[in-house]
Amino acid sequence: MRILDLLLLLFLIITALGVVRTKDLLGASIIFSAYSLIMAIIWQRLGAPDIALTEAAIGAGVTTILFLVTIGRTVRREDE
Amino acid sequence: MKKLFTYFILFLLWLLMVSAVLALPPIGSETTPVTTHVIPRYLTEGVEEAGAENIVTAVILNYRGYDTMGEVTVIFCALIAVLAVIGREDVKLHTSKVDLVGIKESVIVRSVVRFLAPFIMLFAVYIMLHGKESPGGGFQAGAILGASIIIYTMTFSYDLTLKKFFVKARTFMESAGPIAFFACGVIALFYGQNFLTYMIPAFPFATQEAMRNLMIEVIEVGIGIGGGTVISSIFLAMEKVEK
Amino acid sequence: MINNEVIAKAYSSINYVVAVTLFCIGLYALIIKPNLIKKFMGLNIIETSVFLFIISSGYVKGGVAPIYTHDTPVNALFVNPIPQALILTAIVVAVSVTALALSLIIKLYDQCGTLNANKLKELR
Numbered sequence: 001m002r003i004l005d006l007l008l009l010l011f012l013i014i015t016a017l018g019v020v021r022t023k024d025l026l027g028a029s030i031i032f033s034a035y036s037l038i039m040a041i042i043w044q045r046l047g048a049p050d051i052a053l054t055e056a057a058i059g060a061g062v063t064t065i066l067f068l069v070t071i072g073r074t075v076r077r078e079d080e
Numbered sequence: 081m082k083k084l085f086t087y088f089i090l091f092l093l094w095l096l097m098v099s100a101v102l103a104l105p106p107i108g109s110e111t112t113p114v115t116t117h118v119i120p121r122y123l124t125e126g127v128e129e130a131g132a133e134n135i136v137t138a139v140i141l142n143y144r145g146y147d148t149m150g151e152v153t154v155i156f157c158a159l160i161a162v163l164a165v166i167g168r169e170d171v172k173l174h175t176s177k178v179d180l181v182g183i184k185e186s187v188i189v190r191s192v193v194r195f196l197a198p199f200i201m202l203f204a205v206y207i208m209l210h211g212k213e214s215p216g217g218g219f220q221a222g223a224i225l226g227a228s229i230i231i232y233t234m235t236f237s238y239d240l241t242l243k244k245f246f247v248k249a250r251t252f253m254e255s256a257g258p259i260a261f262f263a264c265g266v267i268a269l270f271y272g273q274n275f276l277t278y279m280i281p282a283f284p285f286a287t288q289e290a291m292r293n294l295m296i297e298v299i300e301v302g303i304g305i306g307g308g309t310v311i312s313s314i315f316l317a318m319e320k321v322e323k
Numbered sequence: 324m325i326n327n328e329v330i331a332k333a334y335s336s337i338n339y340v341v342a343v344t345l346f347c348i349g350l351y352a353l354i355i356k357p358n359l360i361k362k363f364m365g366l367n368i369i370e371t372s373v374f375l376f377i378i379s380s381g382y383v384k385g386g387v388a389p390i391y392t393h394d395t396p397v398n399a400l401f402v403n404p405i406p407q408a409l410i411l412t413a414i415v416v417a418v419s420v421t422a423l424a425l426s427l428i429i430k431l432y433d434q435c436g437t438l439n440a441n442k443l444k445e446l447r
Contacts, residue, residue: 009341016345016368020352025360032364039371046338046378047388047402049215050136051410053207055371057223058418062311063367065230066418069318070360070425074432078358079439086354094347101339102332108384115383115403123401127391135389135401139408151412158419162426215390219415307415314422318429 005045012038023078029067036060131278131293133213140217141296145276149265152257152303159254159310162317168247169320193235200228208304209297218257218300222307229312238319245312253309260302264295338379345372359428359438363421370417374410381406 015035022028036059044052105112122135122143130138140148204224207216233241265276273279278292286294333340345368352365381403389401432438435446 006337009337012341013344013348016348019364019368020348020356020361025358028361028364032367035368036371039375042375043378046382047386048378048407048410049388049390050134050217050220051374051378051407051414053215053220054223054411054414057220057227058414059367059371061227062223062230062315063418063421065227065234065315066318066422066425067360067364069315070429073318073429074360074438078356078361083355086351090347090351090354093350094343097343097346098333098340101336101343102329104336104339104380106332106335107338107379108382112380114380114406119403119405122404123389126404133391135391135404136407136411139404140411144408148412151416154416155419158416158423161423165423165430166426213390213392215388217411219411223415223418311418314419314426318422318426 001045005042008038008042008045012042025071025076025078026068028078029064029071032067033060033064036063131212131289131296134211134215134217137211137217137296137300141299142278145261145265149258149261149276152261152306155307155310156255156258159313162314166317166320168313169242169316189235193231197228197232200224200231204228204304204308208300211300212293212296218303219307221300221304222257222311225304225308226311226315229308230315233312233315233319238316241316250309250313253305254313255306256302256309257306260299260306264299267295336379338382339376342372342376342379345369345375357440357442359431359440360425362440363424363428366424367417367421370413374413377406377410 012035015031015038018031019028019035022031036055039059040052040056043049043055122139126135126138126143127133130142132138132141204221207214207224208218208221211217211221229241229245261276264278268277268279269275271280278295279288280291282288283291349365349368349372352368353362356362356365383400383402386400386402389404389407428438431443435443437443437446
């Protein structure tokens with residue numbers, strides 16, 4: 001199971017880099033949602049089911065939706 | 081040039097923080113300072129003292145009640161600030177038949193959400209009421225409740241949500257968290273106890289522990305309803321169309 | 324400077340190292356990226372990295388979640404509940420901070436028509 005933890009942490013860094021490097025803000029929001037889900041799984045593995053539940057609902061759901069709403073009302077490309 | 085400089089600074093910061101972090105006790109050891117002071121008492125006596133089998137809930141609502149009361153107030157203030165900046169949605173603007181954000185095309189999404197949304201809300205109510213003895217509680221329930229309303233709005237229409245979940249009802253429900261907390265905290269003052277200790281004497285029909293558990297349950301429900309309504313209100317205010 | 328001992332230490336507390344790395348990634352987005360929405364995504368990454376750090380510091384090896392059920396053994400080993408209680412409220416506060424910032428961004432776009440921080444500096 002140690003390998004699973006290491007893989008999750010690796011994916012965490014990859015998705016974080018993906019959020020930062022993606023020029024399309026819509027894509028970045030979706031990758032941010034995946035980042036939050038991976039974080040929720042890590043917290044479940046660390047023995048914190050309360051936090052995992054909150055992060056899966058808020059980080060992957062609500063925050064992403066708020067970003068999407070903002071992008072819908074403003075610009076989608078990063079360099080505008 | 082500026083970019084290179086930033087990379088250099090960030091690398092230095094990274095090295096500094098890694099060297100600091102490696103000086104900490106390793107993860108998982110039982111003797112770190114984090115786990116020594118009050119934690120054994122919370123873990124062994126939390127169930128009797130605080131009245132919750134889930135120690136996290138016991139810490140949130142009883143041992144560190146002041147902290148949580150402040151956080152609930154912060155969430156409420158954030159809602160007030162959002163509404164002050166962009167304003168609440170105008171009911172009169174949304175009486176038209178125009179579908180604002182509804183997904184017209186996808187039958188699959190609409191059917192799945194129509195089937196699932198009540199169950200998501202039921203799950204939220206379940207973890208709101210069972211936060212004492214299983215993972216969950218007010219904050220999680222609020223998040224899931226808000227998410228279910230958001231998913232309903234995104235799939236069906238903005239108008240439909242406003243019709244079923246109208247502003248006048250939401251205005252009272254948004255402040256449910258702070259009000260439940262303050263009310264349950266103040267009750268102890270009338271019996272000469274400290275604020276937020278939930279220590280009120282036994283009634284003829286209920287013991288002291290039963291009253292304390294009841295108050296914790298009331299606060300959970302208050303935080304759940306308040307949090308869910310705050311999240312959905314923020315979403316509805318940001319989603320509205322300016323005319 | 325980098326020898327086997329340091330590598331073994333880093334391996335045993337890999338969560339801390341990852342949290343620090345995520346902090347630097349988020350800070351990079353916050354400094355370099357001109358777009359305001361991207362800056363706030365970076366801020367969210369910083370927040371979650373700090374949460375990861377604090378939750379990891381409360382982990383006890385072999386511990387289970389701090390919840391008593393009817394079949395919990397007498398001297399069971401639990402993880403630390405305090406960091407979890409701390410972070411649970413912090414997550415909800417983080418999302419309200421994000422919502423406030425994003426509503427300010429929406430208002431700013433309505434007024435100025437751009438979200439590029441460099442262009443906003445020129446507008447004045």
